[in-house]
Amino acid sequence: xxxxxxxxxxxxxxxxxxxxxxxxxxxxxxxxxxxxxxxxxxxxxxxxxxxxxxxxxxxxxxxxxxxxxxxxxxxxxxxxxxxxxxxxxxxxxxxxxxxxxxxxxxxxxxxxxxxxxxxxxxxxxxxxxxxxxxxxxxxxxxxxxxxxxxxxxxxxxxxxxxxxxxxxxxxxxxxxxxxxxxxxxxxxxxxxxxxxxxxxxxxxxxxxxxxxxxxxxxxxxxxxxxxxxxxxxxxxxxxxxxxxxxxxxxxxxxxxxxxxxxxxxxxxxxxxxxxxxxxxxxxxxxxxxxxxxxxxxxxxxxxxxxxxxxxxxxxxxxxxxxxxxxxx
Numbered sequence: 569x570x571x572x573x574x575x576x577x578x579x580x581x582x583x584x585x586x587x588x589x590x591x592x593x594x595x596x597x598x599x600x601x602x603x604x605x606x607x608x609x610x611x612x613x614x615x616x617x618x619x620x621x622x623x624x625x626x627x628x629x630x631x632x633x634x635x636x637x638x639x640x641x642x643x644x645x646x647x648x649x650x651x652x653x654x655x656x657x658x659x660x661x662x663x664x665x666x667x668x669x670x671x672x673x674x675x676x677x678x679x680x681x682x683x684x685x686x687x688x689x690x691x692x693x694x695x696x697x698x699x700x701x702x703x704x705x706x707x708x709x710x711x712x713x714x715x716x717x718x719x720x721x722x723x724x725x726x727x728x729x730x731x732x733x734x735x736x737x738x739x740x741x742x743x744x745x746x747x748x749x750x751x752x753x754x755x756x757x758x759x760x761x762x763x764x765x766x767x768x769x770x771x772x773x774x775x776x777x778x779x780x781x782x783x784x785x786x787x788x789x790x791x792x793x794x795x796x797x798x799x800x801x802x803x804x805x806x807x808x809x810x811x812x813x814x815x816x817x818x819x820x821x822x823x824x825x826x827x828x829x830x831x832x833x834x835x836x837x838x839x840x841x842x843x844x845x846x847x848x849x850x851x852x853x854x855x856x857x858x859x860x861x862x863x864x865x866x867x868x869x870x871x872x873x874x875x876x877x878x879x880x881x882x883x884x885x886x887x888x889x890x891x892x893x894x895x896x
Contacts, residue, residue: 680793685720692739746781794809
């Protein structure tokens with residue numbers, strides 16, 4: 569099983585800035601990165617990692633970096649219900665600046681051996697070049713959009729459904745679709761003219777309804793992939809349990825949107841959680857399960873490659889990034 573792959577396609581939009589460095593490669597486990605042209609001028613930005621691959625029993629799990637976004641004033645998004653000095657103290661203890669942050673957007677591809685199942689689609693073509701690069705990441709990982717058999721939408725925020733369309737056509741021409749019934753019902757009943765989220769659902773999701781299976785809690789995508797209700801972030805937000813050959817992984821989607829300011833402090837409010845009390849309750853339930861059962865997880869907004877473990881610390885939790893456990 570290959571490890572973390574840093575190879576970047578020349579066609580990839582992930583590089584973002586101009587420059588002569590067209591790619592980079594991780595050499596073994598050393599972390600040494602070689603530029604193609606050592607005399608090239610500094611580009612001012614870091615080449616982003618397009619994919620990473622893991623083994624869960626007989627499943628091959630590939631996380632795909634759609635892109636990143638850097639913003640100022642993180643407490644307008646995270647920890648909205650705590651004093652500024654507490655936010656700053658917690659940030660400093662984790663070596664994080666309290667005045668800026670970077671967010672990651674990472675769909676996940678599961679190869680079951682029979683099907684290629686893609687979870688979420690990134691932000692789509694309108695967000696390029698910084699985001700919307702799922703297609704490029706797929707290419708670098710050795711796949712094409714036409715090979716995707718099933719697209720699962722965990723919830724219908726724009727950074728998860730934006731990539732469903734490309735050039736006015738379905739981005740995954742041969743796929744069928746799976747999403748939560750409660751999630752679709754909520755968004756489809758809103759007025760697209762009055763709600764930006766509903767407008768994007770009407771544009772990207774509704775045209776695919778005839779090809780979509782709508783799941784309830786406990787529903788099966790395919791053998792070994794089970795939906796689990798995790799409401800709060802959105803009314804029908806779902807996470808997914810992967811099970812193969814006695815091994816498990818949970819795709820937690822947006823249950824926790826930051827590894828410190830959300831996961832470590834599950835009661836801290838997140839701006840994008842539509843029901844903040846329910847979201848906090850869901851975080852405690854899901855993170856508690858991951859910690860007690862020592863199950864690895866992939867989180868859509870965790871630092872790339874977005875895979876790790878959860879440990880308990882006092883009344884909260886601690887994120888432990890995967891290093892090589894799932895790539896032996």
